[in-house]
Amino acid sequence: MAARLVAKRLLEIRSALRPSPLIALSNGASSSRSFSSALNYHLESPDNKADMIWEFSKANMEKVKEIISHYPSNYKQSAVIPLLDLAQQQHGGWLPVSAMNAVAKIIEVAPIRVYEVATFYTMFNRAKVGKYHLLVCGTTPCMIRGSREIEDTLLKHLGVKRNEVTKDGMFCVGEMECMGCCVNAPMITVADYSKGSEGYTYNYYEDVTPKRVVEIVEMLRRGEAPPVGTQNPERIRSGPAGGNTTLLGEPKPPPCRDLDAC
Ligand code: FES
Structure with missing residues (x-):
C-alpha cells in the first residue's frame, strides 16, 4: 500500500x-x-x-x-x-x-x-517535410567533394533554413549520412511524396554541382522528373569521367592450373 x-x-x-x-x-x-x-x-x-x-x-x-x-x-x-x-x-x-x-x-x-x-x-x-524532401549527404567523401556548398546553395535558393519547409510546402532540405554512392560524390537524394504512397519514389542524384541542384529543384517544381543517377555527362554510372584510362583491352583469363603437376 x-x-x-x-x-x-x-x-x-x-x-x-x-x-x-x-x-x-x-x-x-x-x-x-x-x-x-x-x-x-x-x-x-x-x-x-x-x-x-x-x-x-x-x-x-x-x-x-x-x-x-x-x-x-x-x-x-x-x-x-x-x-x-x-x-x-x-x-x-x-x-x-x-x-x-x-x-x-x-x-x-x-x-x-x-x-x-x-x-x-x-x-x-x-515533423512535417516538403513534398520533396531533399537530403544532402554530409559524410566525408561527399563533404570533401563539396556537399557543404551544395547544401548552402539549396538553402539559399529555397530561402529556408535546414529542415524548414518552404512556404508553399514543396521543399525542405535536410542532411543524411553516407547513402552508399561515395564513388559519385557529392550526391543528394530526394524523397518524393508528391504522389502519396502510390507514387512514392526515393531518388539519388549523383555528381551534383551547385548549378545542377538548382536545376533539379526547378524541374521538380515544374512537375518534371529529372534523370536519376550521375549528373556528370562524361560519366556512365560510376565509371571514370571521359572513359576508361586503364584496362582498355579484353582482360586476360586467369592461367589454368596444371592439376596434373600437383
Ligand atoms: S559519403 Fe556521400 S554517399 Fe557516401
Missing part, C-alpha cells in the same frame, strides 16, 4: 515537472525528465496530437495485411519498419505520433516499441 502511494506521488511530481506543451512519447510509462532528451518527447501541435485518430487508408490496409503476412503470426512486431514507412508515405512524408500509435496497435506492441524505432532511424520524419 505504502509502495503504491509512493509511486503515485512520484508520478504526480514527474508530471508537475514536465514542461506543459510536451507529453511523454511513451504514454506515461517513461523516463525521468532529467535523463530525457528531445527525442523522448513529442511536441503537441494542432496537426500532431497524441489523441488524434489516425488510420491507414483502405488501399493501404490491404498492403498492411500483405506486409504482416511475411512474418510469423507471433512475430508481427517485425513488420514495424515497413509499416512505419507506409504510414509515412500515406501521411505526406512524416509520422505524427497518432500514426505511430496506429502501427503499435496493429502489431500489438506497446507504443514505446514503435517510438524507439521511429526515433532511431533518420529516414523517419517526426
Whole structure:
C-alpha cells in the first residue's frame, strides 16, 4: 500500500515537472525528465496530437495485411519498419505520433516499441517535410567533394533554413549520412511524396554541382522528373569521367592450373 502511494506521488511530481506543451512519447510509462532528451518527447501541435485518430487508408490496409503476412503470426512486431514507412508515405512524408500509435496497435506492441524505432532511424520524419524532401549527404567523401556548398546553395535558393519547409510546402532540405554512392560524390537524394504512397519514389542524384541542384529543384517544381543517377555527362554510372584510362583491352583469363603437376 505504502509502495503504491509512493509511486503515485512520484508520478504526480514527474508530471508537475514536465514542461506543459510536451507529453511523454511513451504514454506515461517513461523516463525521468532529467535523463530525457528531445527525442523522448513529442511536441503537441494542432496537426500532431497524441489523441488524434489516425488510420491507414483502405488501399493501404490491404498492403498492411500483405506486409504482416511475411512474418510469423507471433512475430508481427517485425513488420514495424515497413509499416512505419507506409504510414509515412500515406501521411505526406512524416509520422505524427497518432500514426505511430496506429502501427503499435496493429502489431500489438506497446507504443514505446514503435517510438524507439521511429526515433532511431533518420529516414523517419517526426515533423512535417516538403513534398520533396531533399537530403544532402554530409559524410566525408561527399563533404570533401563539396556537399557543404551544395547544401548552402539549396538553402539559399529555397530561402529556408535546414529542415524548414518552404512556404508553399514543396521543399525542405535536410542532411543524411553516407547513402552508399561515395564513388559519385557529392550526391543528394530526394524523397518524393508528391504522389502519396502510390507514387512514392526515393531518388539519388549523383555528381551534383551547385548549378545542377538548382536545376533539379526547378524541374521538380515544374512537375518534371529529372534523370536519376550521375549528373556528370562524361560519366556512365560510376565509371571514370571521359572513359576508361586503364584496362582498355579484353582482360586476360586467369592461367589454368596444371592439376596434373600437383
Ligand atoms: S559519403 Fe556521400 S554517399 Fe557516401
